[in-house]
Amino acid sequence: MAHPIAAPMLPAYGSGSLAEVVPSMLAAQGWGTANVLEVPVARAVALLVVDGLGWDLLCEHRGEAPFMSRHLDGARSITSGYPSSTATSLAMLSTASPPIAHGLTGYTMAAPGLGRAMNNLAWTTHGPDTRDLRLELPPEEIQPLPTLFAHAADAGVRMTAMGPAEHAGSGLSRAILRGGLFVPVQSMGDATAVAKARLALDGAGPAAVYAYDPVLDAAGHRHGPGSPAWVAALRRIDSIAERLAAALPDDGLLAITADHGMVDLSSADAQRIEVSERPDLALGVRFLAGEARARHVHAQPGQAGAVLRRWRDALSGVAWVLGRDEAIEAGWFGPPAALREPVRERIGDVVCAAAGRIGVFQRLVDPGEASLAGHHGSLTSAELLVPWIVISGSADREATRR
Secondary structure, three states: OOOOOOOOOOOOOOOOEHHHHHHHHHHHOOOOOOOOOOOOOOOEEEEEEEOOOOHHHHHHOHHHOHHHHHOHHHOEEEEOOOOOOHHHHHHHHHHOOOHHHHOOOOOEEEOOOOOOEEEOOOOEEOOOOOOEOOOOOOHHHHOOOOOHHHHHHHHOOEEEEEEEHHHOOOHHHHHHOOOOEEEEEOOOOOHHHHHHHHHHHOOOOOEEEEEEEOHHHHHHHHHOOOOHHHHHHHHHHHHHHHHHHHHOOOOEEEEEEEOOOOEEOOOOOOEEEEHHHOHHHHOOEEEEEEEOOEEEEEEOOOOHHHHHHHHHHHOOOOEEEEEHHHHHHOOOOOOHHHOOHHHHOOOOOEEEEEOOOEEEEOOOOOHHHHOOOEEOOOOOHHHHEEEEEEEEHHHHHHHHHO
8 A cells, every 4th residue: 555645845936936036136126026035135136047956955965066055054945836847947937927827837748739748948849750849839929928038128127148059049048038138158157158247247227147057957867966977067056156256246146046956766766657568557648748757647538537546546655646627726836816728728637746756757759858867847845946045246255355
């Protein structure tokens, strides 16, 4: 008999989540929104978003990140949304809205009108026969809410986004970073990138930089969080943070956060469930979306109730399994009142969030995902909690001189 599991941790929508980051930053620069995250007053704000830097992981490896660790005592954790995944989290940060409103409900999700999943990072159909969806499903229509550039413009703040060159013009960038200046960089670790960030923050009037770095996440996926490769990437991130803080103007501050944490499924005690080998999980299923630890299960017509019962029975004790309406009402994706109706069909008939060290895979659809060591997406503290570290440029320099 499976042991009962505790209730999932829920995202802190409205009180301490990624949706509060940009409004709090802009409030610190004089905008009239609520400064929920209590950002100190500053003319210039740099926001470093580290893909995959979970709060739990940072606290466990603080010795490998001496600069950030020096500021942990005054820091706190905030949450991503559900699922705790990159496209969902970055959209949440940019739009200042929960997933139930912005509509990017996972790494993959039901492609509107296509009867199959789409990959929100690549903006393509998901699976072996991929095709570009940027014309068929324009990002501006799939995610129509104003982005951080619009919010900054309303606040009278000069906003610059910085990230990998290959992200310029991508479907996801059009969905979450449209309407402003995107500065491509080879790496945030380059001296030129730090110099560009400082240049963007200089001058008269309020200014902000949004800087995104994907390297830690890539190391965690491939080698596992806590692996030597991951630790090397964490040290690199710590160096980037230190250099960005050193480059701040005296009236500037650096905020550091992330999109999600990560868990390791490469160990012998992890359970990797392959749907093609489980008739009880495959029966009645039209297609799966989401990712290994946060599945959207889309059922064949008339089969949603039966699929829900089978998934609950099969994953009892290791996953939280709800029907679509149950997950919406439970607030997994955000306050139910914030639901945009087109988003409803992007959520699975069955919503499955991993509680234990498990992942639900489809090798025939996504062999790359099935080969990864590190995963995320669910409602555990290791995945949901991310850092919120705020560092004043002048105060940090004073502390360094001591």
